Amino acid sequence: MTKNKEPLTERQQMVEQLLDQIDFHGLSQDDIFGQEGVLKDLTKRIVERALNAEMDHHLGYEKNSNLGDNSGNSRNGSSKKTIIADNREVEIEVPRDRNGSFEPVAVKKYQKRTPLFNDQVVSLYARGMSTRDIKAHLEEIYGVDVSPELISRITDSIEIEVTEWRNRMLRSIYPIVLLDALRVNSRQDGRNVNKALYVAMGINLDGQREILGMWLAETEGARFWTGVLTELRNRGVEDIFIACVDGLTGFPDAIRAVYPKTHIQICIVHMVRSTAKYVTAKEREYVCKDLRKVYTAPTEEAALERLDEFDSIWGSKYPMLKQRWLSKWPELSEFFKYPPEIRRLIYTTNAIESLNSRLRKVTRNRATFPTDDSIYKVMYLALKNVESTWRRKLDCWQMALHHFSIMFPDRVPGNYL
Numbered sequence: 001m002t003k004n005k006e007p008l009t010e011r012q013q014m015v016e017q018l019l020d021q022i023d024f025h026g027l028s029q030d031d032i033f034g035q036e037g038v039l040k041d042l043t044k045r046i047v048e049r050a051l052n053a054e055m056d057h058h059l060g061y062e063k064n065s066n067l068g069d070n071s072g073n074s075r076n077g078s079s080k081k082t083i084i085a086d087n088r089e090v091e092i093e094v095p096r097d098r099n100g101s102f103e104p105v106a107v108k109k110y111q112k113r114t115p116l117f118n119d120q121v122v123s124l125y126a127r128g129m130s131t132r133d134i135k136a137h138l139e140e141i142y143g144v145d146v147s148p149e150l151i152s153r154i155t156d157s158i159e160i161e162v163t164e165w166r167n168r169m170l171r172s173i174y175p176i177v178l179l180d181a182l183r184v185n186s187r188q189d190g191r192n193v194n195k196a197l198y199v200a201m202g203i204n205l206d207g208q209r210e211i212l213g214m215w216l217a218e219t220e221g222a223r224f225w226t227g228v229l230t231e232l233r234n235r236g237v238e239d240i241f242i243a244c245v246d247g248l249t250g251f252p253d254a255i256r257a258v259y260p261k262t263h264i265q266i267c268i269v270h271m272v273r274s275t276a277k278y279v280t281a282k283e284r285e286y287v288c289k290d291l292r293k294v295y296t297a298p299t300e301e302a303a304l305e306r307l308d309e310f311d312s313i314w315g316s317k318y319p320m321l322k323q324r325w326l327s328k329w330p331e332l333s334e335f336f337k338y339p340p341e342i343r344r345l346i347y348t349t350n351a352i353e354s355l356n357s358r359l360r361k362v363t364r365n366r367a368t369f370p371t372d373d374s375i376y377k378v379m380y381l382a383l384k385n386v387e388s389t390w391r392r393k394l395d396c397w398q399m400a401l402h403h404f405s406i407m408f409p410d411r412v413p414g415n416y417l
Helices: 010-020 028-034 039-060 115-126 129-140 148-156 158-166 221-233 251-258 268-276 281-295 302-312 320-327 340-346 350-363 371-386 397-407
Strands: 074-086 090-099 173-188 191-203 209-217 239-245 263-266
Touching: 039 074, 039 239, 074 340, 115 281, 115 371, 129 148, 129 350, 148 158, 148 191, 158 371, 173 350, 173 397, 191 221, 191 350, 191 371, 209 221, 209 251, 209 371, 221 251, 251 263, 263 268, 263 281, 268 281, 281 320, 302 320, 350 371
Parallel strands: 173 239, 239 263
Antiparallel strands: 074 090, 173 191, 191 209
């Protein structure tokens, strides 16, 4: 039995009627998509038809209608204008009225680009292409000559959106917050400066990931992080159950200064990497393999036993390794208090490191960013692209919430249980 097709919408019917007027037989790809192809002619006709319809509405009567006699205003020919539409330069005829009061909407006065073109430029910019790269791309692929200054003006429109996003209010509770950084180069006072771009990811009570913010810093330390966390509080974040961070000195103290009830988990992967720096390249693989036995132990007690076993093997050659782990053990061992479903979320900052690896793909196209604002613009657009691919809710989140309600009594709202 043949399934009935869905009826065409009014707009789809209009498109079909339009296509019926075109004889596609014998047309080549260039005849359709080329700079002088059917699509260009079609764009010209559609835009001009829309402008003339607007003029009809503005004057209150159609072209050549007697209703225009003695109306006080009338058509006054047209003027030529070149616009960029869908990466094509299209010359159109813009109707004029005698009083000069016509303000078109389809293509506004002084507008040279359609919104679609602007979106495409922003999309290329979001992938890390510089303004000059975008100019070369548009000229090579589409034959459109656009100045870098014009592209800059298009992308500058993102700055307001970025500022609003960076200052938006956040939810009051985030059970888990992860913080990590990547390095970027920015021009400052005529020189290249290597800066850290810190990104904060939160997991909210609905089990959804959110990017909470991003911050640039030349230097990092307790003062910097106290400022970041204070900003999060000012933007509405009242409670964080667990903060997952790298092993940066002063980081836990900064968190406790702003969120004294927050538990801290130092990223195990960062800790293993920092430990491996003290080991010869020849033995690094074996040391990391034995450390894995420590953090994959089923309980904290078993982990401490395996740390002793690790020291019995490597302590004579590397006596400082066990002490390094013990000195940070209160923040390293937090994840042992939770079942596997929560452990996977907090024992490492891999989730945000994965995010940062996707951001690095964007920065690879840029040896240096001209300003800090350009970094924020590109990273914001890239973050929005990544967020659009995330699933709505993490697996086993309801189970995680149940354990949070036990570990953090009276801090999980009852309507989430």
